[in-house]
Amino acid sequence: MLEFATISQCLTYDDKEDDLMNASLKNGAISLTRQLNNYREYQNEVVSMVGRAKANDIFSGAIHLLSAGTSDFIQNYYINPLLRVYSPDQFSDILMISYSTFIQNLYGLGVRRIGVISLPPTGCLPAAITLFGLGRNQCIPRLNQDAISFNNKLNNTSQILKSRLPGLKLVVFDIFQPVLDMITNPGDNGFFESRRACCGTGRLETSKLCNSRSVGTCTNATGYVFWDGFHPSEAANEVLAGNILQQGFDLIS
Template sequence: MRFSSCLVASVVYLLMEVYVVNGQPLVPAMFIFGDSVVDAGNNNHIKTIVKANFPPYGRDFLNHTPTGRFCNGKLAADFTAENIGFTSYPPAYLSNEARGNNLLIGANFASAASGYYEATAKIYHTIPLSQQLKYFKEYQAKLVKIVGQSNASSIINGSVYLVNSGSSDFVQNYYINPLLYKVYTVKEFSDIVIKSYATFIEELYDLGARRIGVTTLPPLGCLPATITIFGSDINECVKKMNEDAVSFNNKLNDTSLILQNKLSGLNLVVLDIYQPLYDLVTKPSDNGFAEARKACCGTGLLETSILCNKKSVGTCANATEYVFWDGFHPSESANKVISDSLLASGISLVS
């Protein structure tokens, strides 16, 4: 692991010791919106093929049990919850765990294969962000019944909100959908997605959110599946897709700054996952990894969701050596590095 990564990890634990007092988290609760990178099992409860509630998913998670997380173990959001003092994770809102006092630590509304662009979720019969917001409104009503209006408002206003979305809009929709790429340039489509992002943040703000962390797009061209599908038989990151991601991320930063200035009391922080993941992919050995081109599951070239199953031939024995668990999603070990790298930029959300 590089010196900088070790330094970040040291800062993480120092901050935890300094800020997490008497076993209490730094914020009242944590709310999560977005796609498969943060879905903790909501897709288990809807009619879609985009699921991960079967082996080998979850083989390194608590009790070696698949939960619907698109990973062998913990998500970056899980590590983030731990880093800010939570001893359990916000439950998937559609799960049986999301009831009673379990709701006091927040909830996870994310759904794999959803995006800022409303139609992306419709294609895969998953939960669009508009519906995730409706569930959040429903959650608030339940919270009021548990703790009363005043306490509920304090929880809603004082909590941290994580938003991870946008990748599916490009990889699982735009790049493969002639109804989009033949009509819009990637720049035009990015503008449409950014407009949807701004609308979502404003609506989340109107519902009481004040501390919002939103992730950038990752290096889309470096995902094992995108290299396989779009890489023209060259086992390297697809440059054009990475350029598209960087362009989108620049717009995300600019738009977030506008929103920050527009909405009184909003603390909106853009959390860069592009560079940390790009560094893991391009310099895996510097970060303690052995393999970055292939994922652990199956051949490691494409398998994701139902294609990544207990019969997938070639699945690795030790996922800690791999940057990616399946064709689209980082391994638990990579998620840990990514989460730790985000703490410094996101510390204003919890302090």
């Protein structure tokens, strides 16, 4: 029964990437439709183990954590000419439709506690600076502004969903400012490197290209804000976890 108690406290669904668009699949990312189907299958397994009533309590009491948007922009919108017919603002609106539908589908499956992680300052990610920085080792203001606009829409859409779906606890975790603080003032949090990532060249590598054996990988990752071109290091994630916990009390009340 300890296993089920753990499930009831926090249930995290995560794919290899964080796409909101089913059309933007790459690198083995799992579509939102497939994720929902996988979750339905998981629910059926839980029902078979503990019965419908207990299972419903688990699903409604579990905290579901979602992270979405970064890959949609960095690895899709900014490099896919077919999507550039949309302005960044219009593209965010399209993503909000997918997000809203996904949350409503989860709600229909009995989910009542959801935490959603906002976009970070995407213009400061090492990979973004490499791809779009025109050779300058600086954050890219227009990308950060796109992230701010997306996050505003995410908050507004989430408020609308909460007003329409009785009993839904939906919290948007802001990681934009905490990550930006670590990048602009790394020493305040015990870091010494916030532009170059620990893995490989520190400019672009990610996923399977990043491990302790990758050529050039640092030996002291705790001093780096970024592990690879897209993702914070474990030490940076510990800082973010503290911020998220402070923002998430509504999910456990």
